[in-house]
Amino acid sequence: MKRARSGGDEEAPRQNGTAGGRRGEQQQQSDGDNGGCDFGPADLQDDDNDPGLRREIRSKYRDLINSVQQNREDMLSPSNNKLTEVLEEANKLFKDVRQAREAALDAQLLVVATDLGKEKATQLFAEGNTFDPTAFAEHLLSFMGLNRLEDGEDEQQNGDVVDGYLPKDAWHRLARRAECCFRTAPSFHYMMGSFHAEPPPPKQRIERQRKAPSKEAKRIMPTQLKKMEDSQQEATEKEVERILGYLKSYYQDDPTSPISYYEFVIDPSSFSRTVENIFHTSFLIRDGLARMYLDNAKLPCIAPVEEGEVEAGGSQSRKQCIVSFSPKIWKELIDAFDITDTMIHPPNTQTE
Amino acid sequence: MTQRKRLSNTQSSTQNREEDDDTTFTQPSTSQVQRGLEKVTPAQVDQKTAEVVQYFLVKDQKKMPVRRADIVKHVVKEYRNIYPEIMKRAAHTFDQVFGLKLVEIDAKSHTYILINKLETTDGASPISSPANPKMGLLFVILSVIFMKEGVVKENVIWNTLKKLRVDPGKKHEDFGDVKKVVTDEFVRQRYLEYVRIPHTEPVEHEFRWGQRAEIEVSKARILEFMGELHGLEPQSWSQQYREAHPASNTQPGTSSQR
Numbered sequence: 171m172k173r174a175r176s177g178g179d180e181e182a183p184r185q186n187g188t189a190g191g192r193r194g195e196q197q198q199q200s201d202g203d204n205g206g207c208d209f210g211p212a213d214l215q216d217d218d219n220d221p222g223l224r225r226e227i228r229s230k231y232r233d234l235i236n237s238v239q240q241n242r243e244d245m246l247s248p249s250n251n252k253l254t255e256v257l258e259e260a261n262k263l264f265k266d267v268r269q270a271r272e273a274a275l276d277a278q279l280l281v282v283a284t285d286l287g288k289e290k291a292t293q294l295f296a297e298g299n300t301f302d303p304t305a306f307a308e309h310l311l312s313f314m315g316l317n318r319l320e321d322g323e324d325e326q327q328n329g330d331v332v333d334g335y336l337p338k339d340a341w342h343r344l345a346r347r348a349e350c351c352f353r354t355a356p357s358f359h360y361m362m363g364s365f366h367a368e369p370p371p372p373k374q375r376i377e378r379q380r381k382a383p384s385k386e387a388k389r390i391m392p393t394q395l396k397k398m399e400d401s402q403q404e405a406t407e408k409e410v411e412r413i414l415g416y417l418k419s420y421y422q423d424d425p426t427s428p429i430s431y432y433e434f435v436i437d438p439s440s441f442s443r444t445v446e447n448i449f450h451t452s453f454l455i456r457d458g459l460a461r462m463y464l465d466n467a468k469l470p471c472i473a474p475v476e477e478g479e480v481e482a483g484g485s486q487s488r489k490q491c492i493v494s495f496s497p498k499i500w501k502e503l504i505d506a507f508d509i510t511d512t513m514i515h516p517p518n519t520q521t522e
Numbered sequence: 523m524t525q526r527k528r529l530s531n532t533q534s535s536t537q538n539r540e541e542d543d544d545t546t547f548t549q550p551s552t553s554q555v556q557r558g559l560e561k562v563t564p565a566q567v568d569q570k571t572a573e574v575v576q577y578f579l580v581k582d583q584k585k586m587p588v589r590r591a592d593i594v595k596h597v598v599k600e601y602r603n604i605y606p607e608i609m610k611r612a613a614h615t616f617d618q619v620f621g622l623k624l625v626e627i628d629a630k631s632h633t634y635i636l637i638n639k640l641e642t643t644d645g646a647s648p649i650s651s652p653a654n655p656k657m658g659l660l661f662v663i664l665s666v667i668f669m670k671e672g673v674v675k676e677n678v679i680w681n682t683l684k685k686l687r688v689d690p691g692k693k694h695e696d697f698g699d700v701k702k703v704v705t706d707e708f709v710r711q712r713y714l715e716y717v718r719i720p721h722t723e724p725v726e727h728e729f730r731w732g733q734r735a736e737i738e739v740s741k742a743r744i745l746e747f748m749g750e751l752h753g754l755e756p757q758s759w760s761q762q763y764r765e766a767h768p769a770s771n772t773q774p775g776t777s778s779q780r
Binding site for chain 2 (some may be wrong): 305313
C-alpha cells in the first residue's frame with residue numbers, strides 16, 4: 171500500500187498518523203499519483219492561511235461526499251471502479267488539508283466510503299447472484315414498455331437515466347403482472363353504490379329547479395296563482411263563507427223576493443267562475459246553510475236557511491241533485507234570464 | 523362510567539392511542555362467554571356477527587387494519603362479553619361465504635386484516651379487472667427490500683424509484699404525493715414499515731416489510747417474476763430462494779416466513 175503523503179513534517183501535523191493508517195485499509199490498490207505537487211516551505215505558509223483555498227478544499231470534499239451518497243447504487247455495482255476513483259480524489263485533496271474543518275470532512279468522506287466498501291465486500295461473499303437495484307430498474311422499465319429513443323437527444327434528464335418515454339399505462343401493466351404476488355382480499359362494494367352522507371349538493375340542485383318554474387308562473391299571469399290558492403282547502407272554505415255572505419245580504423235586502431239560483435251563480439263574463447260558484451254553493455246546501463226550492467215557475471231558487479232552522483246535514487231527508495252544465499247551457503241561461511252582471515263578485519276585482 | 527367516557531374521547535387511530543383504548547377492554551374468559559351466550563338469543567348473536575362481518579368488509583375497502591377496540595366500540599357494544607364467540611363466527615363466515623381469512627396481524631394491539639384464502643394464479647390473472655397502479659409501486663418496493671434481505675435504507679428505495687421516473691419530491695401522475703403514499707399510506711395499511719435509524723444526522727429511515735405484507739405477499743412469486751425479468755432462474759438467488767421456500771429448506775436458522 172502506498173503511503174498517501176510524500177514526506178514533510180510541516181504538512182498537517184495534527185492529522186498525522188491515523189490518516190495514513192486508514193488509507194492503508196483500502197480494498198484496492200490506489201494507483202493515484204500522490205507525487206503531484208511538491209510544496210516548498212514558503213508556499214506552505216501562504217496556503218495555510220488562504221481562506222479561498224480552504225473553502226475550495228472543503229467544497230471539493232463535500233462534492234465527493236455527495237457524489238458517494240447520491241450515486242450509491244452505481245458505486246456498489248461491481249462493474250465499475252467509481253469508489254476507487256473517489257478515494258483517489260480524496261487522496262489528492264488530503265494533501266492540502268491543513269485545518270481541522272477540512273480534516274473533519276475528510277473523516278466524514280471516509281466513513282461514507284468505507285460503509286460502501288463494506289457493502290461491496292458483502293456482495294462478494296453473498297451466495298448466488300447479487301441483487302442490483304439499478305439492473306432491476308432497467309428490466310422493469312423494459313417490462314413497462316419504455317420506448318427508448320435513439321440518436322442524439324440533446325437534452326437528457328441526467329446522465330444515468332435512459333431517455334425515452336414510459337407509456338401511460340406503464341404502472342398498470344406492472345400492477346397487473348404483480349397482482350399474483352398478493353393474496354389481497356377483493357374490496358367489497360355495494361352494487362348499487364353506498365350511502366354517501368353528503369346532502370348539500372343535491373339540495374342545491376333541487377332548489378334551483380323549484381325556483382325556475384315559479385318564476386315562469388309569475389311571468390305568465392298573476393291570476394293563475396290565484397287559482398292555485400283557490401284549490402287549497404282553506405280557500406274553498408273562505409269562498410264558501412263569502413258566498414254565504416252574499417246570499418244573506420241579498421236575502422236581507424228583500425226577503426220576500428226569491429233569488430233565482432241561476433242568477434245567483436252565473437257570472438256572465440266567465441264560464442269557469444260560474445262553475446266555481448256552483449261548486450261553492452253546493453257546500454252551502456250540503457251543510458244546510460242554504461236551501462234550494464222550486465218556485466211557482468218550477469225554476470230553482472236559493473235562500474239562506476234561518477238561524478234557528480240550521481240543522482246538521484243528517485236529519486233532513488237527503489235529496490241529491492246533479493247539476494249539469496256546459497258553456498252552451500251557460501250562454502242560453504244568460505240569454506234567457508238576461509243576466510248582465512254577476513251577483514257573486516270574484517275575490518279580487520281583477521277580471522279574468 | 524369511566525370506561526365509556528374514555529372510549530368516547532378517543533378520536534383517530536394513532537398508534538399512541540391504540541393501547542389506551544384496548545386496555546379498557548379485556549378479553550372475556552371462556553366461562554364468561556358461556557354465561558353471556560345463555561343470556562342472548564341465537565338470532566341476536568347472528569345479527570351481531572353479521573354486523574361485524576359488514577363492518578370489516580367496508581373497512582377493508584381502504585385496506586386499513588381493524589382494531590379490536592373499534593369493533594367493540596362501534597359494533598359489538600353491549601355484547602362485548604361474548605366478543606370472542608362473535609369473532610369466531612365472523613371468521614367462519616369469512617372463510618365459508620367469502621373465501622377470506624380473518625387474521626390478527628398484531629397480537630399486542632389486536633389488529634385484524636382480511637386476506638384472500640385462495641391461491642393466486644401464475645402470472646397475470648385471466649380476469650381483466652382494472653389494476654391499481656399503486657400495487658405496482660408497492661411491488662417494486664417490497665421486491666427491493668426482499669432481495670436486499672429484509673432491510674433497506676430509504677435512499678435505496680428513493681434512488682430505485684427515481685430510475686423508474688418516480689420522484690418523491692415531485693407529484694406523480696399515477697400516485698400523486700409519492701412520499702406520502704409510500705411512507706404514510708403503505709405504512710398505515712401495514713404493507714411497509716418505515717423506521718427511524720437511531721443516531722443518524724440528518725435523520726434517516728429504513729424500510730422493512732410490514733405485518734400485512736408478511737402474510738399477504740408471496741416471496742416465491744416475487745422471485746418468480748424477478749427471474750423472468752432478469753432472464754434467470756429463481757434459484758439463482760439462493761439465499762432469497764431459501765427464504766421463499768422454507769418447506770424445502772433443510773438448513774437450520776432460516777426464517778419461517780410465508
